Amino acid sequence: MRAAVEGVIRVVVGGITQPRGFSAAGVACGIKRRQAGAPPALDLALIVADAPVPAAAVFTTNRAVASPVIVSRENLARSGGRVKAIVTNSGCANAATGAAGMRIAREMAEIAGDAVSCPPEQVLVASTGVIGVPLDIEKIRAGVGAAAGVLSVDGGDAAALAIMTTDPFPKSIAAVLELPEGTLTVGGMAKGSGMIEPRMATMLGYLTTDARVEPAVLAGALRRVVDLTFNAITVDGECSTNDSVFALASGESSVAITRDDDPRLIEPMLAVAGHLAREIVRGGEGATKLITVRVTGAASHTDAWLAARTIANSPLVKTAIHGGDPNWGRLIVAAGRSGAAFELTHASVAIGDVPLFVRGVPHDDRSDAAATVLQEATVTVSVDLGTGGSHDATMWTCDFSAEYVRINAEYRT
Amino acid sequence: MRAAVEGVIRVVVGGITQPRGFSAAGVACGIKRRQAGAPPALDLALIVADAPVPAAAVFTTNRAVASPVIVSRENLARSGGRVKAIVTNSGCANAATGAAGMRIAREMAEIAGDAVSCPPEQVLVASTGVIGVPLDIEKIRAGVGAAAGVLSVDGGDAAALAIMTTDPFPKSIAAVLELPEGTLTVGGMAKGSGMIEPRMATMLGYLTTDARVEPAVLAGALRRVVDLTFNAITVDGECSTNDSVFALASGESSVAITRDDDPRLIEPMLAVAGHLAREIVRGGEGATKLITVRVTGAASHTDAWLAARTIANSPLVKTAIHGGDPNWGRLIVAAGRSGAAFELTHASVAIGDVPLFVRGVPHDDRSDAAATVLQEATVTVSVDLGTGGSHDATMWTCDFSAEYVRINAEYRT
Numbered sequence: 001m002r003a004a005v006e007g008v009i010r011v012v013v014g015g016i017t018q019p020r021g022f023s024a025a026g027v028a029c030g031i032k033r034r035q036a037g038a039p040p041a042l043d044l045a046l047i048v049a050d051a052p053v054p055a056a057a058v059f060t061t062n063r064a065v066a067s068p069v070i071v072s073r074e075n076l077a078r079s080g081g082r083v084k085a086i087v088t089n090s091g092c093a094n095a096a097t098g099a100a101g102m103r104i105a106r107e108m109a110e111i112a113g114d115a116v117s118c119p120p121e122q123v124l125v126a127s128t129g130v131i132g133v134p135l136d137i138e139k140i141r142a143g144v145g146a147a148a149g150v151l152s153v154d155g156g157d158a159a160a161l162a163i164m165t166t167d168p169f170p171k172s173i174a175a176v177l178e179l180p181e182g183t184l185t186v187g188g189m190a191k192g193s194g195m196i197e198p199r200m201a202t203m204l205g206y207l208t209t210d211a212r213v214e215p216a217v218l219a220g221a222l223r224r225v226v227d228l229t230f231n232a233i234t235v236d237g238e239c240s241t242n243d244s245v246f247a248l249a250s251g252e253s254s255v256a257i258t259r260d261d262d263p264r265l266i267e268p269m270l271a272v273a274g275h276l277a278r279e280i281v282r283g284g285e286g287a288t289k290l291i292t293v294r295v296t297g298a299a300s301h302t303d304a305w306l307a308a309r310t311i312a313n314s315p316l317v318k319t320a321i322h323g324g325d326p327n328w329g330r331l332i333v334a335a336g337r338s339g340a341a342f343e344l345t346h347a348s349v350a351i352g353d354v355p356l357f358v359r360g361v362p363h364d365d366r367s368d369a370a371a372t373v374l375q376e377a378t379v380t381v382s383v384d385l386g387t388g389g390s391h392d393a394t395m396w397t398c399d400f401s402a403e404y405v406r407i408n409a410e411y412r413t
Numbered sequence: 414m415r416a417a418v419e420g421v422i423r424v425v426v427g428g429i430t431q432p433r434g435f436s437a438a439g440v441a442c443g444i445k446r447r448q449a450g451a452p453p454a455l456d457l458a459l460i461v462a463d464a465p466v467p468a469a470a471v472f473t474t475n476r477a478v479a480s481p482v483i484v485s486r487e488n489l490a491r492s493g494g495r496v497k498a499i500v501t502n503s504g505c506a507n508a509a510t511g512a513a514g515m516r517i518a519r520e521m522a523e524i525a526g527d528a529v530s531c532p533p534e535q536v537l538v539a540s541t542g543v544i545g546v547p548l549d550i551e552k553i554r555a556g557v558g559a560a561a562g563v564l565s566v567d568g569g570d571a572a573a574l575a576i577m578t579t580d581p582f583p584k585s586i587a588a589v590l591e592l593p594e595g596t597l598t599v600g601g602m603a604k605g606s607g608m609i610e611p612r613m614a615t616m617l618g619y620l621t622t623d624a625r626v627e628p629a630v631l632a633g634a635l636r637r638v639v640d641l642t643f644n645a646i647t648v649d650g651e652c653s654t655n656d657s658v659f660a661l662a663s664g665e666s667s668v669a670i671t672r673d674d675d676p677r678l679i680e681p682m683l684a685v686a687g688h689l690a691r692e693i694v695r696g697g698e699g700a701t702k703l704i705t706v707r708v709t710g711a712a713s714h715t716d717a718w719l720a721a722r723t724i725a726n727s728p729l730v731k732t733a734i735h736g737g738d739p740n741w742g743r744l745i746v747a748a749g750r751s752g753a754a755f756e757l758t759h760a761s762v763a764i765g766d767v768p769l770f771v772r773g774v775p776h777d778d779r780s781d782a783a784a785t786v787l788q789e790a791t792v793t794v795s796v797d798l799g800t801g802g803s804h805d806a807t808m809w810t811c812d813f814s815a816e817y818v819r820i821n822a823e824y825r826t
Contacts, residue, residue, distance in 0.1 A: 064749030064757045096745060096757060098773050131742035132775040236728045239750045315649045315728070316821060323822030329544035332509060336477030337652045344477045344509060360511050362545040401822075402815035408729060409736030409814075 005263040007179045009271050014174030015156030018187035019210035021050050021250025024155035026162030029143025031091035031129070031136065042162035044143035045088045047206065048116050048151055053250050055083035056219035057124065058226045060243035066095030067105035068125040069242060075109060078121035081215025086206065086246055087112040087144060088126040088163050090191070093202060094135040095127070095241040104135050111141050115148040126244050128165055128191060128202040160189040163204055167192045171279040175268040182254035184264060185210050188272040192235075192280035205230050205245035205276060210253035211265050220260025221269060222247045229273035233396045235284035236404070237313040245273075281396045286403030290378045291321055295335075296392045297347075297384035303340035304393035307385060310338035311395075318400030321379060326370030328356040335383050346386030352379065359386070418676040420592045422684050427587030428569030431600035432623035434463050434663025437568035439575030442556025444504035444542070444549065455575035457556035458501045460619065461529050461564055466663050468496035469632035470537065471639045473656035479508030480518035481538040482657060488522060491534035494628025499537045499619065499659055500525040500557060501576050503604070506615060507540040507548040508654040517548050524554050528561040539657050541578055541604060541615040573602040576617055580605045584692040588681040595667035597677060598623050601685040605648075605693035618643050618658035618689060623666035624678050633673025634682060635660045642686035646809045648697035649817070650726040658686075694809045699816030703791045704734055708748075709805045710760075710797035716753035717806035720798055723751035724808075731813030734792060739783030741769040748796050759799030765792065772799070 017024050024047045028040035035041070057076055059069050076083070087108060094101050109123040116123075127135060160170040174187040190205040207222070226245050247269075257265045282290050293312045298304035311317055314334040320327040328349040336342050345360040352373030354366050373379065430437050437460045441453035448454070470489060472482050489496070500521060507514050522536040529536075540548060573583040587600040603618040620635070639658050660682075670678045695703050706725045711717035724730055727747040733740040741762040749755050758773035765786030767779050786792065 062746065062749040063753075063755035064745050064760075096742065096770070096773070096775060098758065131745070132770070132777065238727065238729055238746060240746060241749065314651065315817075316651055319818050319821035322818065325822070329509065332477050332544070333475065333651060333653060336475040336654065340476075342476035345511065347477075357509070357545070360509070362509060364545065400818060402818040404728075405732050405735065405813060405815040405818055408732035409738070 005177065005267040007177050009268050010176045011271055011275065012174050012176055014187055015160055015172030015189050016047055016187045016206050016208045017153050017156035018174035019185040019208050019250060020252035021053065021210055022208050023048050023151040023153050024159040025147040025150045025152065026155065026158030027143055027146045027150065029139045029146065031089055031139050042158060043090045044140070044147055045159040045162035046112065046144065046147035046151065047086045047159060049084050049248055049250055052082040052084045052118060052122050053248050054213055054215040054218050055081055055124065056215060056222045056247045058222060058245045060239055060241060062239050062241055064241045066093055066127065066241040067097060067101040068094055068127045069244060070102065071105040071109060072124040072126065072244065075121045075124060081219065082122060083124055083248060084118040084122045085112050085116045086124045086126065088204065089140060089143070090128050090163055090165050092129040092133055092135045093127050093131050093242050095131045097132065097134055100134060104137050107137050108140050111144050115144050124246055126204055126242065128163065128204055128242055131241060156187065156189065163189065163191045165191060168283045171276050173272050173275045175271040177264060177268045179255060179264060184253045184255040184268060186268040186272045188276050190276040190280055192283045202240040202242040203230065203280060205273065207247040207269060207272060210250045212251040212253060212256040213249045213265065217257060217260050218247055218249050221265050224260065224266060225269040225273050228270060229277040232394065233277045233281050234309065234312045235281060235398055278396050281398050284398040285407050286401040287398030288401060289321060289399040291397045291399060292380040293395045293397060294380060294382040295385065296382065297387055297389055298391040299341040299387040299389035301391050303385070304391040307335045307338045307340040307383065308393040308395040310334050311383060312397035315400055318397065321374060322399035322401050324371055324374040326351050326356060326367050326374060331381060331383050332357065335385060340385060341387045343386035348384040348386065350382040418590065418680040420590050422681050423589045424684055424688065425587050425589055427600055428573055428585030428602050429460055429600045429619050429621045430566050430569035431587035432598040432621045432663060433665035434466065434623055435621050436461050436564040436566050437572040438560040438563045438565065439568065439571030440556055440559045440563065442552045442559065444502055444552050455571060456503045457553070457560055458572040458575035459525065459557065459560035459564065460499045460572060462497050462661055462663055465495040465497045465531060465535050466661055467626055467628040467631050468494055468537065469628060469635045469660045471635060471658045473652055473654060475652050475654055477654045479506055479540065479654040480510060480514040481507055481540045482655060483515065484518040484522060485537040485539065485657065488534045488537060494632065495535060496537055496661060497531040497535045498525050498529045499539065501539040501617065502553060503576055503578050504542040505540060505546055505548045506542045506544050506655050508544045510545065510547055513547060517550050520550050521553050524557050528557050537659060539617055539655065541576065541617055541655055544654060569600065569602065576602065576604045578604060581696045584689050586685050586688045588684040590677060590681045592668060592677060597666045597668040597681060599681040599685045601689050603689040603693055605696045615653040615655040616643065616693060618686065620660040620682060620685060622662045623664065624662050625664040625666060625669040626662045626678065630670060630673045631660055631662050634678050637673065637679060638682040638686050641683060642690040645807065646690045646694050647722065647725045648694060648811055691809050694811050697811040698820050699814040700811030701814060702734060702812040704810045704812060705793040706808045706810060707793060707795040708798065709795065710800055710802055711804040712754040712800040712802035714804050716798070717804040720748045720751045720753040720796065721806040721808040723747050724796060725810035728813055731810065734787060735812035735814050737784055737787040739764050739769060739780050739787060744794060744796050745770065748798060753798060754800045756799035761797040761799065763795040
């Protein structure tokens with residue numbers, strides 16, 4: 001249960017430069033291939049705080065970790081969680097590139113540090129794109145120079161474009177919380193797990209806020225927020241070598257946060273990160289529907305997430321929903337094999353608000369009503385595990401289309 | 414490491430009635446819908462031993478368990494592992510059918526017991542087909558009567574047809590081991606995880622042998638064999654409410670087995686079960702390639718299987734192979750996210766005998782050679798996890814095609 005916030009959160013058009021204290025830029029430095037007839041694609045983003053500020057990050061759990069992730073983790077530790085800039089390139093992941101890749105990731109931090117006048121450990125780095133290909137540091141050097149020259153408090157949109165790989169659209173948003181003690185703003189941008197270009201699978205998220213908060217508290221809040229947003233989505237169950245979510249807090253607001261569960265910070269962060277995470281799913285490869293998977297009646301927190309994740313990644317569930325088939329049996333089978341405690345004779349399944357299986361009894365006479373629900377672009381499926389437990393979980397996923405297979409089966413070379 | 418067998422195993426055309434001591438039949442009883450213009454589809458199989466014989470079974474790990482699984486498990490316990498018959502229907506899974514489903518599964522055992530003159534606890538039952546639909550016990554009664562009247566030592570082929578649901582072909586095989594002390598025969602049949610008909614996902618396997626073996630030893634041997642065969646395949650990571658593998662041993666051979674790791678029993682069982690398991694994959698929905706996933710260099714047995722299973726179920730790996738794309742990055746990413754210990758800088762990947770990533774270094778100049786390998790209908794991909802460990806695992810899977818999506822997205826009603 002989350003505490004309620006004593007104020008109104010307004011979700012507004014905006015991005016990472018919405019909170020005071022940040023500027024950004026997105027430029028083209030030639031790492032992405034240029035499409036015939038098109039202008040050069042933006043492929044380098046720079047986010048800069050007016051001064052070194054509290055920072056936190058959550059990184060991929062994949063054991064195959066790319067060099068920029070290793071360097072960012074090191075720099076966060078070395079700087080005591082105080083960072084001035086984040087530099088990101090798209091088009092090349094700098095992953096599976098060995099010792100040379102580590103040197104290049106470190107040099108990327110040095111170059112950005114020089115450009116914004118801070119030591120390299122106050123820079124975080126991120127890369128997204130093809131795996132196993134060397135990153136051209138000279139292009140990075142030119143790109144950072146160009147970006148530093150055009151940093152602006154209106155630069156959030158360009159930065160959001162520059163981090164994209166195969167995303168069908170850029171993803172930015174901001175939330176403003178008005179409180180008696182002042183205004184707190186959170187901005188964010190993200191790129192998705194579009195894997196049209198082979199060997200790409202990276203999700204990157206960036207949250208900025210003007211809250212006054214220490215690094216350790218920001219890190220705790222980010223962890224809480226990521227668990228309920230970026231870690232609660234799936235397109236195909238893959239997680240990449242480069243996945244990272246960053247948070248920076250400028251302290252320009254008069255609102256001071258001293259606990260990592262303070263709803264004044266958590267709720268606007270959830271609004272921003274939740275929107276971005278759902279946009280990533282909506283932009284998933286071949287996706288035609290945004291599906292909310294709601295699991296209730298779980299015996300434990302772990303069980304609730306296990307069942308939700310298994311359902312959200314089940315090819316049979318995702319193809320059935322793609323086809324508009326209210327096939328509750330596939331939801332039962334996925335929940336049953338998830339490893340979560342499950343009681344078939346007490347379990348229930350609903351599609352939208354149509355109960356199709358209620359405490360172990362099928363109601364196939366309601367199939368037509370459920371099929372109508374499945375025509376919508378956003379669909380909720382609910383499974384009660386029937387254990388009588390009070391734990392629940394909510395995940396977001398997309399349907400599974402022949403287009404997904406076509407995109408991912410296309411020959412790379 | 415498995416001990417070698419001191420004799421020659423011949424794999425022969427045959428099935429469950431190949432070993433002495435068994436008869437079988439497959440009949441049509443009207444549970445499967447009849448296709449226009451076609452003869453009635455076989456949908457009831459009866460396997461009968463000449464007398465009650467040692468029996469064993471391995472059942473689904475899905476927590477949503479169908480009634481026939483519960484009844485078979487009970488009957489194996491009640492009979493002390495001595496069984497005279499196995500009765501199977503296709504077209505209806507008798508799953509998610511509540512208390513009525515349990516009564517019907519028990520009645521199915523009683524009817525078959527009456528027909529072959531044994532108590533109901535000496536009968537095992539299996540059902541495969543649509544979930545959530547009541548099974549018509551009168552059709553079962555008529556079918557068992559008809560089958561009992563045509564039992565034959567040549568009935569294996571008809572039984573293999575009668576257990577099919579949407580399998581594209583029947584699956585039967587036998588293996589004969591010639592030893593100085595006598596001849597030992599193993600026969601088998603299976604049905605696959607074809608899920609063309611929605612809510613169908615059941616794998617059923619049946620092994621018969623003339624070995625002289627006690628129930629506990631047979632159970633141990635079956636467990637070992639299933640782990641390396643039926644449990645080492647995947648089509649889409651789903652496991653059903655009804656999955657079951659049965660073994661019956663008539664004792665008609667002069668070869669006596671007293672240890673569950675005796676290669677004289679294990680090796681011919683592996684030959685039969687391995688063939689059937691790979692045939693299930695080959696008959697997977699929309700499958701165009703049989704893929705062997707080989708994992709080496711794992712730090713533990715569990716890690717080897719975890720990595721192999723994650724790779725074998727990865728949509729990105731399965732679509733890349735479908736498209737003939739030698740995308741070693743996707744194999745690395747899947748291994749890295751599996752949870753198994755993994756050292757990127759020491760890991761290696763090969764497609765067929767073409768090493769594409771060797772101890773952390775890409776060899777993309779070999780992509781064309783690997784792409785040629787991927788044109789074959791059977792493909793081996795090998796991943797060394799780079800931990801220096803000595804554990805390994807082999808799984809079989811199929812590629813992931815747009816046809817899979819089409820089949821599974823078709824509207825059910």
